[in-house]
């Protein structure tokens with residue numbers, strides 16, 4: 001099946017979907033209120049990693065919870081306004097922190113993560129931007145924690161899913177990253193990992209190729225979506241009519257679906273970044289996760305990008321840079337930084353369902369409406385593979401994997417049903 005279709009949302013997930021639909025012969029219109037990848041897909045750490053399947057709310061979260069409840073940790077902080085306003089989301093988020101759900105979600109996400117790099121590479125080859133990719137692993141470094149434990153939760157899952165991991169002594173860490181300051185006791189390298197040096201440019205280059213191949217890009221803020229029984233109307237600067245619609249609006253997806261009668265239990269995990277200049281001669285060869293200090297350092301075109309942990313605040317609550325301020329001195333301890341660049345501090349909101357799995361599915365109450373959102377920590381990497389799977393569903397093809405773990409009915413209800 002082919003025809004005309006509109007994809008609402010030009011982040012990693014919407015763009016991945018638009019490209020795969022186009023490859024199948026669909027006449028695709030991609031709609032966003034701003035330039036593609038201007039929101040969550042803009043400011044991430046750029047990691048494409050086969051091993052990012054372990055959800056934040058895995059069952060070991062309970063062990064760390066007393067520490068997190070003090071609300072002064074770099075890894076997770078929360079606001080009471082969010083806890084009170086979105087208590088059901090939080091309740092289910094914690095309820096899924098059990099060993100069975102951890103196993104199920106890890107297995108489900110592994111199916112996305114393990115294909116993420118192949119799918120990006122295929123897009124990069126087509127768009128001619130392979131130079132953005134560095135394939136030299138993701139380095140996790142330790143200050144005081146003991147080294148990689150093959151019998152721990154992560155270690156067992158890595159073994160189960162065949163993830164390449166190389167435990168490292170301090171000396172081996174410094175061989176890989178000679179510019180790091182000598183404060184680390186060891187670490188481990190996720191050998192199958194890659195990273196990109198500018199997620200915004202990467203996705204915009206994919207969109208350029210989409211336009212060259214005949215796709216249409218429309219920039220308009222869609223204030224509402226209606227359905228008259230045969231077609232959808234997107235109410236933006238002008239009215240856009242479409243028989244087939246994909247909603248891939250990241251953390252705004254629940255708002256977009258509301259006028260169509262849907263309630264989605266979509267929450268967010270906010271995060272921040274700031275760019276820094278390295279000191280003369282200092283170089284970061286790959287993305288480094290300073291595990292004990294709770295931040296990631298990613299070498300980007302714009303400088304060294306320091307990203308902070310998870311802030312469980314309401315999506316549109318005012319910026320709170322406390323976590324970033326907490327980790328920046330730790331980053332200075334770890335690497336010779338000379339100071340921040342002129343870029344402003346960036347804030348984004350990872351779209352997250354309580355079971356930490358996205359929805360990749362047809363909508364429950366409309367024949368020609370499809371959904372792709374809720375990719376929490378892995379949306380940059382899994383945008384293209386999500387797009388492939390959803391394009392297969394939409395085109396009536398057999399999907400590469402079983403999409404039951406990503407069903408909409410888990411968290412999305414229609415008032416007419």
Ligand SMILES: Cc1cc2nc3c(=O)[nH]c(=O)nc-3n(C[C@H](O)[C@H](O)[C@H](O)COP(=O)(O)OP(=O)(O)OC[C@H]3O[C@@H](n4cnc5c(N)ncnc54)[C@H](O)[C@@H]3O)c2cc1C
Nearest residue numbers: 009011012013033041044045047222250271378379380381
């Ligand atoms: C600090 C941080 C670090 C991260 N690191 C990584 C990482 O290393 N690797 C990784 O894979 N993931 C990472 N992530 C997660 C990743 O960034 C997200 O999962 C991903 O960007 C989500 O993509 P998306 O397309 O669903 O949403 P978005 O990128 O937010 O795209 C949604 C789009 O919809 C548009 N939109 C919404 N509503 C409307 C409307 N009404 N009208 C018109 N347009 C609309 C928005 O403008 C936006 O462009 C990180 C996230 C954060 C915050």
